[in-house]
Amino acid sequence: MDLQFRDRVVLVVGGRGLIGAALTDRLRTEGATVVVASRNPGEGVVLDGTDDASVQAGVEEVLRTHGRIDAVIVTAAPSARTLDPERRSDPAQVLEAFDGKAMVFLRIANAVVPSMRAAGFGRIVVVSGQNALLTGNITGSVRNAATIVVAKNLADDLAGTGISVNAVNPGLVTAHPDPAVAVGAPGESTPAQVADLLAFLASPLNAVTGESIAVGHRVRGVTSF
Secondary structure, three states, X not given: OOOOOOOXXXXXXXXXXXXXXXXXXXXXXXXOEEEEEXXXXXXXXXXXXXXXXXXXXHHHHHHHHHOOOOEEEEOOOOOHHHOOHHHOOOHHHHHHHHHHHHHHHHHHHHHHHHHHHHHOOEEEEEEOOHHHHOOOOHHHHHHHHHHHHHHHXXXXXXXXXXXXXXEEEEOOEOOOOOOOOOOOOOXXXXXXXXXXXXXXXXXXXXXOOOOEEEEOOOOOOXXXX
16 A cells, blocks of 8 residues: 655654564555654754753754645654652652653644644544553653644644644554453554554555554553543
């Protein structure tokens, strides 16, 4: 399937991470012009999602260089494995994780929306996580649930503009996913499988907006609407 990325500019925030790297490869295979953004200097654009000025400067640099941003995909967030389980209900850690994921996404989305509105087209996608559906770790639940809520609010605000906003929710992402799915747990997936869904949602073919979509088996034994 041709995802129609030729002559399209896609900004991947967190493009050097496990999912981001797989996504960047997939998009380039599809013919997209991919701009990688991260905190570290090197290939792409320097962008610190926790800093308003850095986000604005990074987006403006892409627009100056390429003249457009057709899609932005935010994969940047500290891995859940970096969260201290002993501090899972510590307000300081919860707040830091919330800012490092949900607010990073909101800052970046807000920065790209004006140019997308002017173009009458845009795709905004964020990687959240299935532990938004689970209790047991307030830090992990809150940061991912908040990210999903932000995405849905943005999608509704942008309804009818030609801009779609969606969240993608993997379980554990690993090179060798276990096909077994335990009750009360999500299924595992590879970086490439996550990248495939992200690429479709960021493509001109996508007509889905305001959705939160699981990758891998959605938490087994849990129903939510």
